[in-house]
Amino acid sequence: MGKIRTAIGLMSGTSMDGIDVALVRTDGEAHVERGLFLGMPYDPAFRDRLKLALEQAKSIRRREERPGELAAIERELTIRHASAVAEFLNRHGLDRSSIDVVGFHGQTVLHRPDEALTVQLGDGPLLARETGIAVVYDMRANDMLHGGQGAPLVPAYHAALAGTVRGTKLPVCFVNIGGISNLTYIGAESAIAAYDSGPGNSLIDQWVETHAGIPFDQGGMIASEGKIVAKLADRYLNSPFFTAGKRRSLDRNDFLPPNGKDAELADGARTLAYVAAASIIKSTGHLPVTPALYVICGGGRLNHTIMRDLADLAAQQKSTVISAEDAGFNGDAMEAEAWAYLAVRSLEALPLTFPGTTGVRQPVSGGILARSR
Ligand SMILES: Nc1ncnc2c1ncn2[C@@H]1O[C@H](COP(=O)(O)OP(=O)(O)OP(=O)(O)O)[C@@H](O)[C@H]1O
Ligand SMILES: CC(=O)N[C@H]1[C@@H]2OC[C@@H](O2)[C@@H](O)[C@@H]1O[C@H](C)C(=O)O
Structure with a gap:
């Protein structure tokens, strides 16, 4: 068994219904302890901001571009994720020093695998500064650089869970x-x-x-x-x-x-x-x-x-x-848990994706680490 870390995963999915926060203790391999979960719904006004972001993202040609309101929305989204982490820690009486890493998905606003272009809004360094916890973010890009579809990434986590169904x-x-x-x-x-x-x-x-x-x-x-x-x-x-x-x-x-x-x-x-x-x-x-x-x-x-x-x-x-519940899992938490698990794999430089999952040429790791200070 490798080193066990405590990770928080953050998922803001394509439905734009809110931020899911989940805690996992794992070595990034077969050892997975699933823990607490919190869903923080977006208010209708912010959902409208995200819809605007999807519209404005259509003009993006290079993934670092942030036309129109996108830079401002990215900042708002990141601050909301920081608040979700604070709320999660507070509700469960946890100290941030007990968390080794946060896995941050961000909000997909554009995904064009045929052009090897995928854009997730989410400022990892800002989240690390706001939470005081190391953050692994932008986990899809390296897969695409190596010929993968950039999605899905959850399968590595499903594989770890399969033995426990x-x-x-x-x-x-x-x-x-x-x-x-x-x-x-x-x-x-x-x-x-x-x-x-x-x-x-x-x-x-x-x-x-x-x-x-x-x-x-x-x-x-x-x-x-x-x-x-x-x-x-x-x-x-x-x-x-x-x-x-x-x-x-x-x-x-x-x-x-x-x-x-x-x-x-x-x-x-x-x-x-x-x-x-x-x-x-x-x-x-x-x-x-x-x-x-x-x-x-x-x-x-x-x-x-x-x-x-x-x-x-x-x-x-x-x-x-x-x-998922009949199988012993929390069906709402799965993707956020996966992002916690993948963040730990990223720290260990273990592959996140495989030829059988995204079509990537060879198994590759991914994600960028933003340290807390
Ligand atoms: N009680 C419910 N009854 C019916 N549908 C529901 C209910 N609760 C949630 N949903 C559906 O599930 C959606 C949210 O699902 P989920 O959070 O798994 O998606 P996501 O993570 O945003 O998407 P993706 O996995 O594509 O990134 C809602 O938009 C709604 O359509
Ligand atoms: C580009 C992107 O964000 N894709 C999502 C989306 O939502 C579901 C499906 O399409 C999946 O491929 C992926 O998310 C999950 C979490 C994944 O990567 O495994």
Whole structure:
């Protein structure tokens, strides 16, 4: 066992719903002690700032550019992360000196793997100064420099957890249904394959926001009252994303929400929930063996309509679907925990990504270390 460090992971995901903070004690290898978690939601005004950031980021050609309001938003975002760390330490009676490192994801505002361009807003040195804790940030860039897709990065963490899944049946597939979905397959010989699997909640969120003025479909209630519009579902599921030989990582804008003429509110939500579930199953066609077990993480596991569709589709493959909680994990904390784990791996110069996860040419480490002083 290597040196055990205490790390905090910070994730601000593509859904822009808030900052997740998680504590992990790990050696960056097989030893993982999962701990405390805190979700700090963004207020609507800041969500609007992030939406503006996504718009303004479209003109970025080099990753260090910060046109328009982006520099100011990056600073605001970083200060909010520092406050989230302070709140987390305070609530749990922890002293900052007990934390060895913070893993800081930042906010993805642009992701164009075909141009080897990925931009996460987040000022690591500022966060280190504000928190007084060393910070590892910008963990996707080195992967892209070495020919990788820059995502997904969580698979290294899923692989570390695989041995601890309650009632493990291999092959197991971890699925994260966030704004976008990604999956990690762990086979009997611990072969690991991972990729973005398709649209997740972000289409549903945009649909219900536009047509009902609410940020997401709580529990999948709206969807549960609708019918699947087959033509609309097919439009998404026949996208070249699913048939291309090469696995591509996704940008939030790669799949756009339907327009109002395509469906009424409940049918649209129902169809997009089905698309979220069917995309995952369709994407498993690229795996070497059909998974025996799916462990579902991320906010989408709380959408019962997605979960029912997923269970039905998986049953046709004789596979079982369980939530992260059923497997003994916290489905909200997984990505933040992963960023804590990856920060420790970065300090140890261990690989964050592998040819089987991002398509990178060889296993590579990544991340930049900002010391606290
Ligand atoms: N109770 C709930 N019922 C239905 N959907 C929910 C619920 N809670 C959260 N969600 C969905 O989950 C989304 C947030 O999921 P999550 O935090 O996993 O995404 P993310 O980390 O932002 O995205 P990504 O993994 O793509 O970076 C919300 O935007 C919403 O669509
Ligand atoms: C560029 C980027 O931020 N991608 C996210 C996004 O959200 C889900 C999916 O697309 C995944 O590939 C990735 O995040 C997770 C945390 C990852 O890298 O593993």
